[in-house]
Amino acid sequence: MREIGHFIGGKHVAGKSGRTADVFNPATGEVQAKVALAGDAELAAAVEVAKAAQPAWAAANPQRRARVFMKFVQLLNENMNDLAEILSKEHGKTIEDAKGDILRGLEVCEFVIGIPHLAKGEFTEGAGPNIDMYSMRQPVGIGAGITPFNFPAMIPMWMFAPAIACGNAFILKPSERDPSVPIRLAELMIEAGLPAGILNVVNGDKGAVDAILTHPDIGAVSFVGSTPIARYVYGTAAMNGKRAQCFGGAKNHMIIMPDADLDQAANALMGAGYGSAGERCMAISVAVPVGEETANRLIDKLTPMVESLRIGPYTDEKADLGPVVTKEAQARIRGLIDRGVEEGAKLVVDGRDFKLQGYEDGYFVGGCLFDHVTPEMDIYKTEIFGPVLSVVRAKNYEEALSLPMKHEYGNGVAIYTRDGDAARDFASRINIGMVGVNVPIPVPLAYHSFGGWKASSFGDLNQHGTDSIKFWTRTKTVTSRWPSGIKDGAEFVMPTMK
Numbered sequence: 106m107r108e109i110g111h112f113i114g115g116k117h118v119a120g121k122s123g124r125t126a127d128v129f130n131p132a133t134g135e136v137q138a139k140v141a142l143a144g145d146a147e148l149a150a151a152v153e154v155a156k157a158a159q160p161a162w163a164a165a166n167p168q169r170r171a172r173v174f175m176k177f178v179q180l181l182n183e184n185m186n187d188l189a190e191i192l193s194k195e196h197g198k199t200i201e202d203a204k205g206d207i208l209r210g211l212e213v214c215e216f217v218i219g220i221p222h223l224a225k226g227e228f229t230e231g232a233g234p235n236i237d238m239y240s241m242r243q244p245v246g247i248g249a250g251i252t253p254f255n256f257p258a259m260i261p262m263w264m265f266a267p268a269i270a271c272g273n274a275f276i277l278k279p280s281e282r283d284p285s286v287p288i289r290l291a292e293l294m295i296e297a298g299l300p301a302g303i304l305n306v307v308n309g310d311k312g313a314v315d316a317i318l319t320h321p322d323i324g325a326v327s328f329v330g331s332t333p334i335a336r337y338v339y340g341t342a343a344m345n346g347k348r349a350q351c352f353g354g355a356k357n358h359m360i361i362m363p364d365a366d367l368d369q370a371a372n373a374l375m376g377a378g379y380g381s382a383g384e385r386c387m388a389i390s391v392a393v394p395v396g397e398e399t400a401n402r403l404i405d406k407l408t409p410m411v412e413s414l415r416i417g418p419y420t421d422e423k424a425d426l427g428p429v430v431t432k433e434a435q436a437r438i439r440g441l442i443d444r445g446v447e448e449g450a451k452l453v454v455d456g457r458d459f460k461l462q463g464y465e466d467g468y469f470v471g472g473c474l475f476d477h478v479t480p481e482m483d484i485y486k487t488e489i490f491g492p493v494l495s496v497v498r499a500k501n502y503e504e505a506l507s508l509p510m511k512h513e514y515g516n517g518v519a520i521y522t523r524d525g526d527a528a529r530d531f532a533s534r535i536n537i538g539m540v541g542v543n544v545p546i547p548v549p550l551a552y553h554s555f556g557g558w559k560a561s562s563f564g565d566l567n568q569h570g571t572d573s574i575k576f577w578t579r580t581k582t583v584t585s586r587w588p589s590g591i592k593d594g595a596e597f598v599m600p601t602m603k
Contacts, residue, residue: 115301131197132418134466155274158302163272193419195283210262244272267573350564355516377545438491515558
């Protein structure tokens with residue numbers, strides 16, 4: 106049985122806590138590895154090596170830090186196929202989807218190659234008599250990232266790339282469900298020239314999370330996961346004097362206006378709703394057609410498309426989606442579908458009993474399509490995180506707009522229309538962090554920031570883009586005067602620039 110430990114100080118380190126977790130192959134249900142679960146000792150060891158290595162790394166000129174990421178991007182491209190294979194085997198998503206996972210992380214690494222420019226401060230000459238004023242962006246010291254199972258390559262890179270480029274050391278606590286890719290990324294960073302101790306990977310569960318949140322030498326924490334845990338991480342980090350950005354759950358709506366191209370909208374819903382088995386925080390899980398005619402036409406188009414979804418293991422090159430990540434996730438999704446039926450929603454396509462020959466023990470859930478869902482139902486309020494799309498019919502545009510506006514989550518939203526006035530009004534009024542206009546999954550590119558509103562996000566600064574540079578640095582402002590013989594007496598009033 107393969108054993109996965111930690112990566113500390115540039116080396117593989119075996120677990121010492123005596124606790125492990127099983128790593129499954131979601132397509133077969135078989136245990137393929139054991140991953141060590143860190144205790145306080147492993148976390149403390151990672152902090153010590155990070156603390157020792159960080160000052161020299163922060164003192165390295167930004168061009169040198171950028172060169173590490175230039176080489177790392179090259180290595181990611183060279184190792185893309187192997188990384189995707191590792192990722193798919195532990196997560197279950199298709200190979201092409203895994204490559205997309207890696208690529209969206211790679212793009213952030215490309216963005217931080219510009220760190221010599223991104224981390225520049227500001228300067229004002231002559232702010233007062235013989236006084237100059239300037240600001241510097243300096244690293245927080247040691248940062249930490251707590252990442253989810255659904256993007257084991259992308260989200261770690263979204264966190265550690267800007268943190269390390271800014272001169273910090275970093276401790277990554279990935280999901281224990283698919284820990285192999287984060288370890289491999291750390292190896293490639295060392296190969297790219299990163300000094301040992303700057304990027305450490307500590308595997309674990311809640312014990313490791315709590316150790317991160319309470320360790321006095323960790324200055325900033327980034328988290329992605331469910332909203333209840335995001336609240337906990339944000340509150341605990343703040344109580345322990347840490348800067349925190351925490352991203353939680355989602356319930357993303359797509360509004361389909363009567364004038365929309367329904368073929369385009371239906372294809373968008375299929376990819377955004379069922380891709381990666383719905384295990385994306387930006388998945389579209391609620392379709393809102395405006396008007397009964399639009400709704401009926403949309404259901405007619407979606408039904409055969411959902412029924413014909415090709416579901417299989419990652420080794421099936423023609424598969425549209427694979428299994429969900431664990432048996433527990435499979436049971437939870439099926440339970441929510443049952444609840445939707447009990448509450449009166451119409452289950453147009455039922456994938457609960459899907460079985461794949463030869464993979465009967467895999468964690469597969471067939472594509473499900475609900476119609477006549479209402480905002481009072483659990484399947485509308487809850488993030489299902491599975492291949493389930495709910496159709497909520499709206500009488501008019503204002504009713505459609507009100508649905509995402511009133512929902513507790515505010516991660517992503519989309520509108521499909523040919524009407525520029527409607528699209529502009531929608532983008533202006535909606536209280537959601539990321540908006541798509543005829544774009545189903547509006548994940549911003551690396552040079553813009555990613556982050557939701559309401560219960561989807563806690564903290565003032567988002568991931569990647571310029572927000573990430575602000576989050577992983579602290580601003581120091583210097584007011585400087587060289588008197589050149591000027592002799593001033595003592596001043597007892599508030600200093601002003603007269």
